[in-house]
Amino acid sequence: MPHEDSIRCPACSGKAVFDMKACSLVCSVCAKVLDAGIRPEAHDAGTGNGDKALPKPEAGFYECPSCHIMMSPGVLRTSEACPCCGEPLSPETLKAPNLAADAGVPAPDIILPFARDSACFAADLRSKVRKRFFVPDKIIKGIAPENIQVLYLPYWLFDIGISGDGDFLQEDVEIIDSGRNRVYVHHVYKGRAGGAQFYSGAPVSRATAVDNRICEAIEPFDLAQGRSFKSSWLPGLAAMVPAPNxxxxxxxxxxxxxxxxxxxxxxxxxxxxxRFSKRNYEIKPRLVRxxxxxxxxxxxxxxxxxxxxAMNGETGTSYEEFPLSNWKLWLSQICPWFLSLGVTLWLLRDYITKLEDVILWAVVPFILAIVFARFVACKYLFPTNLLTALCGGSMLLAGSWLIYDFFAARPPIGEGFATILIFTVxxxxxxxxxxxxxxxxDSNSKDAKYYSDCSYCAVVSENRADxxxxxxxxxxxxxxxxxVILHR
Structure with missing residues (x-):
């Protein structure tokens, strides 16, 4: 369940909240900046990857007698069993209090402070909405800052070593232009490789409030910016209590x-x-925080x-699912072409009996209608319900008047009219x-963008290719x- 802590201002007793931009506590009443022991430059819990030194277990760490993984004090506060093998922890091990005295939530080992606020998230979503087509109005209204949850989600960070070998197939696609056709040549290779890697701080969300796949889609988190936990980071924000699985x-x-x-x-x-056909891996967990x-x-x-x-409150990496309003899509095409039909009939009403002239002169409005329906109408005239109603209604009224004026002149209906109608369809x-x-x-491009692996957590200096x-x-x-011959 979410928890929201509060600290009172010593000057006016107003509620102090954490200001993300100032990176400090600020009174919501008198705007006084409070000294709560937060120092932006104090990256005392950093656990960066790359070629940096690996974190060393400190006092209070516990080694599981079954799987030999090291557990940090923060893990011992939130679990009664080893997260790797399920071995129950002895009562002597669980000496740390389950709830931090000054926080109200299980105190973690590190915390990554917010560097962006809900206004930044809403602005990012609005800019992406402007680049999309036919987003429903309810979605646009629902991503306002007041509807955005600002959360601290609990994570476990696993340090894991892995080694072994595997057999796999690889596919490389070569594109060759052959006359009118484009040929796709699939080159398939057989591969076999072996080696070892070490992954430091592979994150896994422990919250149920946000789907795990979404949490992975907004990675990576920069663990080098991690700070020692203090309750001063929490006022005005929600911290989710971890799930027990x-x-x-x-x-x-x-x-x-x-x-x-x-x-x-x-x-x-x-x-x-x-595509892998065989794996012989040995996985050795070392540390969990x-x-x-x-x-x-x-x-x-x-x-x-x-x-x-969702948005990563530290790096700004975002995840979004924008639906498609089908009625806006259909109107964006029906209305311009109905107007095009009316304009073409009205312009060629004196030549409607001359099939050659109709075919020749109908090409111009036909091309203009394609450009208008594809590049103008769908992007600028049908983004919201109000503009859709105004622009669509205006086009239908104008097209109806032009078609009525055409038939009012009682022209002969024959091959010319049928040709214009076929062009329109x-x-x-x-x-x-x-x-x-x-x-x-455009709508489905983001759906599959999940970090199914955590390659960015690999410690480069530990890589070994046998x-x-x-x-x-x-x-x-x-x-x-x-x-596709193969599927990853």
């Missing part, structure tokens, strides 16, 4: 580390797709499902399919751009 979180950490080791052994960044990480989260219910938005289908594919691709073998297996060609 410890071993499930450790299993998630193992999955992420294994995925990262897969990428390292197979050099996955150099190929389009990789606890932390509170800054996350901003918002959710909006629309269309029978919940659409979620074809253009409508072209731009509708074009815009639909564009918006669908051997790597890669030999060609077979080639295959296709005209389908979406064809």
């Amino acid at each position: 410890a071993q499930e979180r450790y299993a998630r950490a193992l999955k992420r580390v294994s995925g990262a080791f897969d990428s390292y052994l197979s050099a996955a960044d150099d190929f389009n797709y990789v 606890s932390g509170l990480f800054p996350v901003m989260y918002a959710s909006v219910r629309w269309g029978g499902r919940t659409w979620r938005f 074809i253009g409508f289908l072209i731009t509708l399919g074009w815009v639909y594919q564009m918006t669908r691709k 051997f790597r073998e890669c030999v060609p297996d077979y080639d295959d060609s296709t005209l389908d751009p979406d064809s």
Whole structure:
């Protein structure tokens, strides 16, 4: 459950809150800056990766007699069993109080302070909404600053060593232009590699308030900015109490580390797709710590499902799910082409019996309508419900008047009219399919962007590549751009 701590101002007894921009406590009544022992330059709990020195266990750490993993004091405060093997901890081990006396929540080992606030998150989402197409109004209103939750989520940080070898297939796609067709040549290789890596601070969220995949999508967190925990970081913010499913979180950490080791052994960044057929890995957990990480989260219910938005409160990395308003999409194409039909009929009413002139002169409004429906209408005229109603209604009224004026002149209806109508239908289908594919691709581009592994946690100086073998297996060609032989 969430907890929100409070500190009173000594001058006016007003409630003090943590100001993210000032990185200090500020009274909400008299705006007095309070000295609460927070020093922005005091990175005394940093645990950065790369080639930095690995963290060493300090006093208060406990070694599990079963799996020999070291547990920090913060872990001992929040768990009665080893998070790796489930071995119950002895009462003598659990000497640290379960709740920190001055915090009200299980005190973690480190805390990453907020560097961004909800206004920054809302501004980032608004800028992305302007680049999207046909976002529902309810979504736009739901991402206002007052609807954004500012949370400290509990994490466990695992230090894990992994070594071994594996067999895999790699696929590289080569694109060759052959006349009118584009040929996709799939080169498949057989690979085998072995080595070792060490991952420091692989994070796994322990909160149930935010989906674990979303927490991974806004990584990485910069652990080098970690500070020693003080209750002064919490006033005005919510801190979530960890969920008790410890071993499930450790299993998630193992999955992420294994995925990262897969990428390292197979050099996955150099190929389009990789698929493992055999793994012989030995995983040795070394240390587990606890932390509170800054996350901003918002959710909006629309269309029978919940659409979620999140931002890393430290680095600003964001995750968003923007739905597509289908009625705006359809109106953005129906209305311009209905207007185009009216304009074309009205302009060519004196030439409607001359099929050659109709075909010649109808090309110009046809091309202009395609450009207007694809590049102007969908981007600028149908972003909100109000503009959709005004612009769509105006186009339908104008098109109706022009069509009425055309028929009022009693022109002969024949091949010329049918040609203009066919041009309109074809253009409508072209731009509708074009815009639909564009918006669908834009809406789904973020859905699969999860950090399924944690490669950024690898300590570079600990990498070891014992051997790597890669030999060609077979080639295959296709005209389908979406064809894939392997799937990572």
